[in-house]
Amino acid sequence: MRIGPHELPNSLFVAPMAGVTDRPFRQLCKRLGAGYAVSEMVTSRKELWNSLKTSRRANHDGEVEPIAVQIAGTEPEMMAEAxxxxxxxxxxxxxxxMGCPAKKVCNKWAGSALMQDEALALSIVEAVVAACQPHGVPVTLKMRTGWCQQHKNAVRLARAAEQAGVALLTVHGRTREQGxxxxxxxxxxxxxxxxxxVPVVANGDIDSPEKALAVLRATGADALMIGRAAQGRPWIFREIEHFLSTGTHRAPPLVAQVHGWLVEHLHDHYSLYGEWSGVRTARKHIGWYVRGLPGGEALRQHINTLESSDAQLSALNDYFEALSQRHVHLPDAPAAQVEQPEPEVA
Known part of the structure; x- marks a missing residue:
């Protein structure tokens, strides 16, 4: 699998999710089997580039290559500058x-709202490709099937984007109307x-190895992109990779392994966000890791009352030590526990 000059280790991608797929999360997903990850979306509004949020999203220190950044906006020139x-x-x-369905994005005619204005969408693609070509940087495009059920134009836009020089297309199998x-x-x-x-990536509802195989067979796609199912379960990529390669299931991770991955994730998270913000933004990640596990809900509620990274880590150490005394491998969590992502999911 290649994107321009970049050869990827496999065809399993981490979806860009604002507030979720920051550098620490992307790094862990890559360690646990993802071949590629796209950053949280970065606005094309220049006045926000110096904000703390954007500076964190543009921080790729130590990140495993290739480094892919998603940009969002409505003006071709601004998108080229971004x-x-x-x-x-x-x-x-x-x-x-061109895939984000969030109202605060679409109300500004960005994200999937661009699919309503094909001329503008194509102008943006052309401007971004022109800005990237001198640097040898390939451009990819993520979109939905269309704006609504009566306006599915993904095929037409895909052809136009390919003609404009896009190197890869990702399609989420829903309209913007569906969310x-x-x-x-x-x-x-x-x-x-x-x-x-050009290569096509399938996205949407891929939450198990069996579903991954079924989507590949149904679409003929070159790669799969996984978003919500990776929240709190970054090892899903190695599970899918093993199943696609062997036809058999990999054993669930050891409780001790998950404990180690989570602690590693949190240390990286605190380092990026600092103590105050890091503790608060880590709460959702911890909640995703333990959802559906024995005592997980009580732990989540307790974690939400803690005000320091040391307290969070101590509570997690106690929890996983107790869990490991009852289970060697991580117990299965009910699939129905999977939550919706934050609004800014692309």
Whole structure:
């Protein structure tokens, strides 16, 4: 699997999720089997580039290459400048966001709202490609099947984007109107795959090894992108990779392994965000790790009352030590426990 000059170790991608797929999370997913990860989306609004949020999102210190950054906006010139800004900060692949269904994004005609204005969408693609070409940086595009059920234009946009120089296309199998409700449909992704020659990535509702295989067969896609199912379960990538390679299931991770991964994740998280913000933003990640586990809900509620990283880590150490005395491997958590992502999911 290649994106421009970059050869990837496999075809399993981490979806860009604002507030979730920061550098510590991406790094852990890559360690646990993901071949590629795209950053949280970075705004094209120049006045926000010096904000703490954007500076953190543009921080790629120590990140495993290739470094892919998603940009969002509505003006071709601003999007081109945003591409150049992120290339200067280490981006090796630029991804254009035409998939985010969040109201605060779509109300500004960014994200999936761009699919309503194909001329503007294409102008943005052309401007970003032109800005990236002198640097040898490939451009990718993430979109939905369309704005609504009556306006599915993913195939037409995919053809136009390919002609404009996009190196890879990702399609989430829902319209913007659907948000994350209902079931993802894969016929449109298959139609996009049949219509273009560049690699196509299937996204939407991939939450198990069996589902991954089924989506590959249904779409003929070159790769899979996983978002919500990786929240609190970054080892899903190695589980899927093993199943696709062997047809058998990998044993669940050891409780001690999950404990170690979570502690590693949190140390990296605190380092990026600092003590005050790090403790508070870590709470959701901890909640995702322990959802559905014995005593997990009580731990989550307790974690939400703690005000220091030391207290969080101490509570987690106590919890996992007790869990390891009852279970060698991580107990299965009910699939129904999977939560919706934060609003800014691309």
């Amino acid at each position: 591409a150049a800004y992120n290339i200067d900060r280490g981006a090796q692949i630029i991804d254009i966001n 994350y409700k209902g079931q993802a449909e894969y016929d449109t992704i298959a139609a996009v795959k049949a219509a273009v020659k």
